[in-house]
Amino acid sequence: MKIIVPIKQVPETSRVKINEETGTIIRDGVENIINPLDLYAIESAIQLRENHSGSITVISMGPPKAETALREAIAMGADQAILITGREFAGSDTWSTAYALSALIENIKPYDLIITGERATDGDTGQVGPAIASFLNLPLSTYTGKIETVNKDHIIVKRLIEEGYERLQLPLPALLTVVKEIAYPRLPTLRGKQKARTIDIPIHSGKDMKVKEEKLGLAGSPTRVVRIYRPQVTRKGTIFQVKDEKTLAESVDQLISFLKEKKIVSF
Amino acid sequence: MKKKEVWTVSEINQQQEIKPVSFELLARGRKLAQELGVALSAVVLGNSLTERELKELIYRGADKVYWVHHQALARFVVENHSNIIRHLIKQYQPQIIIAAATTQGRTLMPHLSIKLNTGLTADCTDLQIEQETGLLLQIRPAIGGNIMAMIKTPERKPQMSTVRPKSIQVLPRNETREGNIIPIDVDDSLLDHRVTHLGYYKSEEEKVNLSSADIIVSAGRGLKKKENLSLIRDLAKQFDAAIGASREVVDRGWISYPHQVGLSGKTVNPKTYLAIGISGAIQHLAGMKTAENIIAINSDPQADIFKISDFGIIGDLFEIIPLLKKKLEEKELSS
Numbered sequence: 304m305k306i307i308v309p310i311k312q313v314p315e316t317s318r319v320k321i322n323e324e325t326g327t328i329i330r331d332g333v334e335n336i337i338n339p340l341d342l343y344a345i346e347s348a349i350q351l352r353e354n355h356s357g358s359i360t361v362i363s364m365g366p367p368k369a370e371t372a373l374r375e376a377i378a379m380g381a382d383q384a385i386l387i388t389g390r391e392f393a394g395s396d397t398w399s400t401a402y403a404l405s406a407l408i409e410n411i412k413p414y415d416l417i418i419t420g421e422r423a424t425d426g427d428t429g430q431v432g433p434a435i436a437s438f439l440n441l442p443l444s445t446y447t448g449k450i451e452t453v454n455k456d457h458i459i460v461k462r463l464i465e466e467g468y469e470r471l472q473l474p475l476p477a478l479l480t481v482v483k484e485i486a487y488p489r490l491p492t493l494r495g496k497q498k499a500r501t502i503d504i505p506i507h508s509g510k511d512m513k514v515k516e517e518k519l520g521l522a523g524s525p526t527r528v529v530r531i532y533r534p535q536v537t538r539k540g541t542i543f544q545v546k547d548e549k550t551l552a553e554s555v556d557q558l559i560s561f562l563k564e565k566k567i568v569s570f
Numbered sequence: 571m572k573k574k575e576v577w578t579v580s581e582i583n584q585q586q587e588i589k590p591v592s593f594e595l596l597a598r599g600r601k602l603a604q605e606l607g608v609a610l611s612a613v614v615l616g617n618s619l620t621e622r623e624l625k626e627l628i629y630r631g632a633d634k635v636y637w638v639h640h641q642a643l644a645r646f647v648v649e650n651h652s653n654i655i656r657h658l659i660k661q662y663q664p665q666i667i668i669a670a671a672t673t674q675g676r677t678l679m680p681h682l683s684i685k686l687n688t689g690l691t692a693d694c695t696d697l698q699i700e701q702e703t704g705l706l707l708q709i710r711p712a713i714g715g716n717i718m719a720m721i722k723t724p725e726r727k728p729q730m731s732t733v734r735p736k737s738i739q740v741l742p743r744n745e746t747r748e749g750n751i752i753p754i755d756v757d758d759s760l761l762d763h764r765v766t767h768l769g770y771y772k773s774e775e776e777k778v779n780l781s782s783a784d785i786i787v788s789a790g791r792g793l794k795k796k797e798n799l800s801l802i803r804d805l806a807k808q809f810d811a812a813i814g815a816s817r818e819v820v821d822r823g824w825i826s827y828p829h830q831v832g833l834s835g836k837t838v839n840p841k842t843y844l845a846i847g848i849s850g851a852i853q854h855l856a857g858m859k860t861a862e863n864i865i866a867i868n869s870d871p872q873a874d875i876f877k878i879s880d881f882g883i884i885g886d887l888f889e890i891i892p893l894l895k896k897k898l899e900e901k902e903l904s905s
Contacts, residue, residue, distance in 0.1 A: 314713075339833075339834060340834060396689065397680065397690065397692075398683065398684065398688075398689060398690070401680075401684065424713075424714060424833050424834075425712070425713050425714075426712060427692070427693065427711070427712050427713070427714070428680075428692035428693070429676050429680075429692060430676075430679075430680035430683075430690060430692055431680075432680075433648070433676075433677050433680035433681050434680045434681070434683070434684045436681065437652070437680065437681040437682075437683075437684035437685055438684055442649065442764045442765045443648050443649070443677065443681065443765075444765075445648075445673065445676070445677040446673050446677075448827070459768070461771075462673075463673065463827075463828060464673045464674075464770075465672060465673060465779050465780075465781050465782065466583070466584075466770070466772065466779060467770060467771050467772040467778070467828075468770070468771040469645075469767065469768075469769065469770050469771070470767075470768035470769055470771070471647075471765055471766065471767060471768065472765065472766040472768055473764070473765050474764050474765075482827070483827055483830070483834050483835070484827040484828075524689070525683075525687075525688050525689030525690075525723050525725070525726045526689035526690070526691060526721050526722070526723050527721065527722055527723075527724055528719055528720070528721055529707065529720040529721060529722055530719075530720050531717050531718070531719050531720075532717070532718050532720075533716075533717060533718070534711065534715065534716075534717070534718045537877050537878065538864070538877075538878055538879060538880050540864075540876065540878075540879040540880045540881055540882055541880075541881055541882070542876055542879070542881075542882040542883070542884060543882070543883050543884070543885075544871065544883075544884040544885065545883060545884065545885025545886065545889070545890065551885065551889055551890065551893065552893070554883045554885065554890070555883075555890060555893045555894050555897055556897070557881075558865070558881060558883060558894060559894070559897055559898065559901065561865070561880075561881045565842070565863050567785065567809070567841070567842050567863065568809070568898065568901075570901045570902055570904075570905035
């Protein structure tokens with residue numbers, strides 16, 4: 304079974320700092336990591352390979368330093384990696400990101416399955432996975448929580464929806480976006496780490512793929528960011544402190560008044 | 571009206587009824603259509619919706635309802651929905667199309683935007699019309715809610731967005747509103763037979779539909795052990811609320827993953843969010859900080875959850891929750 308896992312390198316969100324004046328993100332000194340939700344995609348690919356043999360190719364589009372994320376995926380157990388990088392890709396929105404990744408995937412055919420994380424924690428759109436399926440005309444399951452059955456020509460999955468789950472049967476090749484529930488990501492192994500240090504990671508630029516230059520990067524992106532600003536995060540809430548029986552009763556009474564005032568309870 | 575319309579993509583449930591989130595989209599769309607001076611339409615794909623059900627869309631703000639019916643559309647299968655809506659868009663050429671940022675909308679819309687060669691903005695919390703250009707301004711949180719971005723699609727049509735559920739009030743139901751229901755037959759060539767839907771499964775007995783809940787009572791590590799979640803369940807029952815949880819509570823196996831709120835779980839936007847024993851890691855806050863009312867109960871005065879709370883109590887939740895429960899019960903009885 305040949306599996307392709309597109310991943311993204313993201314800044315560690317909990318450390319992100321915002322320049323209060325310009326509203327832009329300060330990236331200096333912020334650690335870059337594999338998008339945490341992509342770890343579930345990598346792990347489910349490894350589990351499938353363990354049960355059905357085959358190989359895993361991780362791919363990514365990003366600046367040259369995104370190679371680090373691909374090496375981390377190799378350390379976890381992926382077999383090979385390819386990086387798309389170049390100035391021509393800068394400023395890509397989800398449309399042109401999916402376009403470039405799809406072009407690369409076309410280049411490395413054949414494959415049985417593409418697995419992506421449900422979304423990346425920086426852009427937070429969840430659009431690139433479904434968009435790749437659309438470009439490549441592959442059957443799609445999003446929010447996949449479990450892979451139940453895999454055989455030569457189809458896969459049965461459980462998809463998480465608002466009311467519970469639904470089960471879908473998809474012919475292969477197919478694309479799955481997966482959620483946390485699907486697998487518990489393993490840590491890199493010693494052997495994996497050794498491989499990650501030495502493996503050659505091919506780099507593709509726009510010239511190496513069958514792509515139309517005008518569809519790449521900012522020029523190829525249908526959307527434009529008009530402006531970025533800092534949201535109002537702090538609220539001037541009323542905070543009570545419980546110190547004894549009396550303040551406990553008072554705090555709870557105040558809470559009930561708040562609930563009434565906001566019409567959360569009606570009596 | 572010859573001018574290009576604003577469209578909303580309605581969602582239906584398994585009983586072939588309109589889901590309430592469809593009315594929220596109409597409330598958003600109504601404002602946009604009014605400013606642009608164009609008609610507002612709802613697109614509904616299904617199998618056997620009654621006319622009464624379809625009329626609800628008109629009562630809630632639609633001028634037209636495109637009603638696409640076929641046996642194969644009883645359930646959402648992205649390939650079918652994408653093909654059919656793309657076909658309709660080519661025919662009617664709406665200028666704006668919005669869908670809910672649900673598991674359906676966030677699957678359908680990216681699929682569709684590729685085929686239509688146009689832009690899409692995910693999970694918007696506000697939509698406006700740019701005065702000079704008449705373009706759609708799409709506002710959304712990014713980087714875990716640390717920034718807000720305003721995005722537009724300047725040159726391509728339609729302009730597409732998914733909109734976060736519960737981010738707007740539905741319009742009051744108005745039975746005197748008039749509109750057209752336009753039935754549309756499905757050309758068989760638009761149906762994709764590759765994916766088979768094998769059925770639905772409810773997750774558990776407890777309310778887990780966080781995206782449609784008005785009130786969420788959410789449990790954190792402060793609950794100390796699995797058995798103590800009964801406190802949260804009781805309180806949720808009292809408020810008729812859905813149950814949420816922090817990552818840690820899910821990772822420890824106290825409750826299942828569909829309850830998880832935050833960056834690796836769900837983004838929720840209820841009217842009221844009660845955070846019980848939740849310290850407020852940035853990843854958790856990213857998933858709930860747009861709630862209208864945030865109430866926090868935690869023993870740590872330094873907990874970040876208090877920074878974004880409208881009301882907070884610093885104290886022992888094992889004292890506070892039972893007392894709250896008791897006092898609420900007394901009030902209910904005496905009213």
